[in-house]
Structures are given as C-alpha cells and as structure tokens.
Amino acid sequence: MAIFSKGSNGTTSSTNSETTVISSGARIEGKFYFASMLHVDGELSGVIHSESIVVIGKNGNLKGELKADKIVVNGYFEGELEANSLEILNGGMVNGDINIKELAIENGGRFNGVSKIRQDDPVRLIENTPEE
Known part of the structure; x- marks a missing residue:
C-alpha cells in the first residue's frame, strides 16, 4: 500500500486509488490535505481535509476539523465534521x-x-x- 508515487518526471504525487494509513500506536498532530483515501487506526489531531473517503478504524481516534467527501467512523471522532456522507458504525462515536x-x-x-x-x-x- 503506497502513500505517494513518483511520476515520470521525478515529482511526488498522490493518487485517488491509494490509501494513506495512520497505524495503531502512531500519534500525529498538524494540518493534513489528502487526495487519497485515509484510514486512521492511530491518533490524529488537527485540520484534516480529504477529497476522498476518511475511515476512522476501531482503534482510531481523530480530533479537530475534518472535511471529506465521505466519512466512516468505527472509532472515535471529536470536533467539527463536514462531509457529503457520514456513517457511524456499531463501534463508532462522534x-x-x-x-x-x-x-x-x-x-x-x-x-x-x-x-x-x-x-x-x-x-x-x-x-x-505554503504558509508565509
């Protein structure tokens, strides 16, 4: 499972068919912008924007501002959420x-x-x- 792919000109780009995974045990803070699908099983906090699907797995914990096309929550989310579609699964808490x-x-x-x-x-x- 790749996060980034190198184009023929040597530049790094993200594609919609790929998935970015934040594994269980990882703790990350900041501002994140994804074109790819995002799957969170660790802890992620900050501003998270995705053009695709965000899945908060059973062990996932996401806090902050989350915007995406579709969001599936099976873990824990706290903050402000904006999406076209939100699914809160059996183990999910928003x-x-x-x-x-x-x-x-x-x-x-x-x-x-x-x-x-x-x-x-x-x-x-x-x-x-980029910030100035």
Missing part, C-alpha cells in the same frame, strides 16, 4: 458538530452534538498553500 448531506447511524453507533443538513453545496476544502 462527539461534536456535524454539517452533512447524508447521515447513517448503525445500532450501537453514538452521536453527541449538533447536526446540520447541508444543501447541495459541495464540501469546500482549504487550498494547500
């Missing part, structure tokens, strides 16, 4: 404010916070620009 278009909560899944149903506006991601 604690915070959500702004979503579609919401599904399985039996055993938990949500504590405020929810807003988004209209047809797409999720707006922050541009990945």
Whole structure:
C-alpha cells in the first residue's frame, strides 16, 4: 500500500486509488490535505481535509476539523465534521458538530452534538498553500 508515487518526471504525487494509513500506536498532530483515501487506526489531531473517503478504524481516534467527501467512523471522532456522507458504525462515536448531506447511524453507533443538513453545496476544502 503506497502513500505517494513518483511520476515520470521525478515529482511526488498522490493518487485517488491509494490509501494513506495512520497505524495503531502512531500519534500525529498538524494540518493534513489528502487526495487519497485515509484510514486512521492511530491518533490524529488537527485540520484534516480529504477529497476522498476518511475511515476512522476501531482503534482510531481523530480530533479537530475534518472535511471529506465521505466519512466512516468505527472509532472515535471529536470536533467539527463536514462531509457529503457520514456513517457511524456499531463501534463508532462522534462527539461534536456535524454539517452533512447524508447521515447513517448503525445500532450501537453514538452521536453527541449538533447536526446540520447541508444543501447541495459541495464540501469546500482549504487550498494547500505554503504558509508565509
């Protein structure tokens, strides 16, 4: 499973068919921007934006601002969440404010916070620009 691939010109780029994995035991903080799918089994906190799917695994713990096309929670999320689709699975817990278009909560899944149903506006991601 690759995180980045080298293009023919030697530049590093991310592709949508790849998955970035934060493994159990890892603890990472910061601002993250993904074009690829993200799977979190460790601890991740900060600003996380993905153009694809974010999965918080059973051992995953994500805190902060999360924006993605689709989010699946089987672990723990705390903070502000914005997505087109949110699924909270049997072992999942979402604690915070959500702004979503579609919401599904399985039996055993938990949500504590405020929810807003988004209209047809797409999720707006922050541009990945270098800080000055």
